[in-house]
Amino acid sequence: MMTSDTVPLPGGFENNVLDATACFRVVLDAMARPAKIHSLPVSTSPPRGLNVGTVAVLLTLGDMDTPVWLASECDTAEARAYLRFHAGCPILEDPRQAVFAVMSIERDLSITEQLSLGSAEYPDRSATVILESERLIEGEGPLFSGPGFDAPRRFCVEEQPASLWSYVSANQALFPRGLDWIFTSDSQLAALPRSTKVEV
Amino acid sequence: MSNFENTAYNFAYLDEQTKRMIRRALLKAVAIPGYQVPFASREMPMPYGWGTGGIQVTAAVIGPEDVLKVIDQGSDDTTNAVSIRNFFQKTTNVETTEETAKASLIQTRHRIPETPLTDGQILVYQVPIPEPLRFLEPRETETRKMHALEEYGLMHVKLYEDISRHGDIATTYAYPVNVAGRYVMDPSPTPKFDNPKMNNMPALQLFGAGREKRIYAIPPYTEVVSLDFEDYPFTIQKWEEPCALCGETESFLDEVILDDAGGRMFVCSDSHYCKSRQEQGHSGSQSPDAEKASREVAE
Numbered sequence: 001m002m003t004s005d006t007v008p009l010p011g012g013f014e015n016n017v018l019d020a021t022a023c024f025r026v027v028l029d030a031m032a033r034p035a036k037i038h039s040l041p042v043s044t045s046p047p048r049g050l051n052v053g054t055v056a057v058l059l060t061l062g063d064m065d066t067p068v069w070l071a072s073e074c075d076t077a078e079a080r081a082y083l084r085f086h087a088g089c090p091i092l093e094d095p096r097q098a099v100f101a102v103m104s105i106e107r108d109l110s111i112t113e114q115l116s117l118g119s120a121e122y123p124d125r126s127a128t129v130i131l132e133s134e135r136l137i138e139g140e141g142p143l144f145s146g147p148g149f150d151a152p153r154r155f156c157v158e159e160q161p162a163s164l165w166s167y168v169s170a171n172q173a174l175f176p177r178g179l180d181w182i183f184t185s186d187s188q189l190a191a192l193p194r195s196t197k198v199e200v
Numbered sequence: 201m202s203n204f205e206n207t208a209y210n211f212a213y214l215d216e217q218t219k220r221m222i223r224r225a226l227l228k229a230v231a232i233p234g235y236q237v238p239f240a241s242r243e244m245p246m247p248y249g250w251g252t253g254g255i256q257v258t259a260a261v262i263g264p265e266d267v268l269k270v271i272d273q274g275s276d277d278t279t280n281a282v283s284i285r286n287f288f289q290k291t292t293n294v295e296t297t298e299e300t301a302k303a304s305l306i307q308t309r310h311r312i313p314e315t316p317l318t319d320g321q322i323l324v325y326q327v328p329i330p331e332p333l334r335f336l337e338p339r340e341t342e343t344r345k346m347h348a349l350e351e352y353g354l355m356h357v358k359l360y361e362d363i364s365r366h367g368d369i370a371t372t373y374a375y376p377v378n379v380a381g382r383y384v385m386d387p388s389p390t391p392k393f394d395n396p397k398m399n400n401m402p403a404l405q406l407f408g409a410g411r412e413k414r415i416y417a418i419p420p421y422t423e424v425v426s427l428d429f430e431d432y433p434f435t436i437q438k439w440e441e442p443c444a445l446c447g448e449t450e451s452f453l454d455e456v457i458l459d460d461a462g463g464r465m466f467v468c469s470d471s472h473y474c475k476s477r478q479e480q481g482h483s484g485s486q487s488p489d490a491e492k493a494s495r496e497v498a499e
Contacts, residue, residue, distance in 0.1 A: 032230050
């Protein structure tokens with residue numbers, strides 16, 4: 001019989017190997033072609049607090065080597081249990097050590113100032129921010145350019161705070177240090193690596 | 201979904217945790233074009249120098265829908281290319297091809313195919329020494345600092361010394377490039393003939409160095425500039441004769457020794473490109489038909 005402190009867990013990938021491969025190709029392509037929206041190749045049932053895109057990224061890339069920090073709006077008992085069981089990720093209280101930081105697009109993004117930016121000698125030792133939203137929108141919003149763009153593209157996110165692009169722009173100025181941004185919804189995924197320039 | 205039924209291996213040989221580690225390194229490499237990301241390179245069932253870095257990158261990227269092409273010095277049918285292609289056939293059961301345009305994933309040792317690559321393709325390079333400054337400064341701590349400070353004067357001194365000694369920049373392969381205006385990068389020992397193809401390439405370029413445990417990348421449509429001087433601009437190799445089999449004048453040619461009396465011929469190093477040109481009816485001085493024709497004339 002189920003005791004009161006047991007949380008029922010939704011399942012992870014149907015096929016761990018091939019679903020992770022398909023999701024990785026989408027994330028790789030999103031990083032290589034920033035500000036372009038990709039459809040998710042899988043549909044999982046995420047735990048409360050996380051969306052399908054975030055779960056796809058964390059099941060693909062997360063394991064015991066990647067501490068995850070969850071912002072309060074994502075930090076549910078189900079989400080913690082889900083990530084621990086399916087990915088084996090340590091869940092952190094302190095965002096400074098996080099490899100992946102998960103938060104809603106609607107929140108105050110000043111928390112990203114606490115995340116690791118990497119060092120000048122090891123700029124790869126930086127965090128990746130996963131921003132959850134209802135919908136990603138192509139062709140509207142600010143103009144992006146940089147490596148991976150054959151021509152500048154417009155991209156924005158539903159319900160984004162006004163400060164989002166100033167954070168992205170300030171982050172780009174730190175290049176090669178800095179955060180990489182992955183935007184997720186229940187069916188879409190897009191990314192803005194630190195190399196992408198934004199014209200607000 | 202997949203017709204992969206070989207239960208002796210995981211799909212693409214590597215275990216899933218290794219793939220995740222390589223995949224995370226690949227994403228950082230794409231986000232920081234030209235920067236060498238350290239990764240925990242595994243032992244592979246073949247010796248270092250056979251492309252263990254490229255194989256690990258390919259194994260972390262390849263999916264059941266991919267069509268794989270493997271080339272070694274431009275050729276699809278030399279030992280290294282054949283053994284790596286067999287390796288992935290055995291461990292993934294993906295379709296393989298020699299046709300550049302048909303491949304979604306191309307692993308290469310030291311050449312970029314002559315047929316221009318397109319958006320959506322991925323080119324994986326096998327890299328022996330990823331650090332362009334290594335032969336100038338042996339200490340990793342120092343080269344890392346030089347990259348951090350964008351201090352690349354030493355590389356220009358090296359190219360200058362080439363000019364003062366040989367009259368021009370004598371570096372012909374592993375010719376250093378600057379990626380997206382920031383990192384100086386070793387394009388792996390490809391002939392400098394291929395450097396201009398890296399600039400603004402629509403395909404994603406991934407580099408894996410197994411022994412040296414580094415992964416780096418060039419995203420699509422990224423500026424790649426070969427280092428040079430205003431008065432000694434970068435130039436690529438030229439040949440005095442066309443390919444002896446297909447008559448091409450614009451491709452990279454290999455010199456093939458024919459006998460011990462100085463006989464030689466120059467042929468395209470890209471075997472598939474040369475073959476498809478011959479099938480289109482192009483011929484050169486040593487084509488079987490041309491030889492027959494000249495013999496007939498002599499008779």
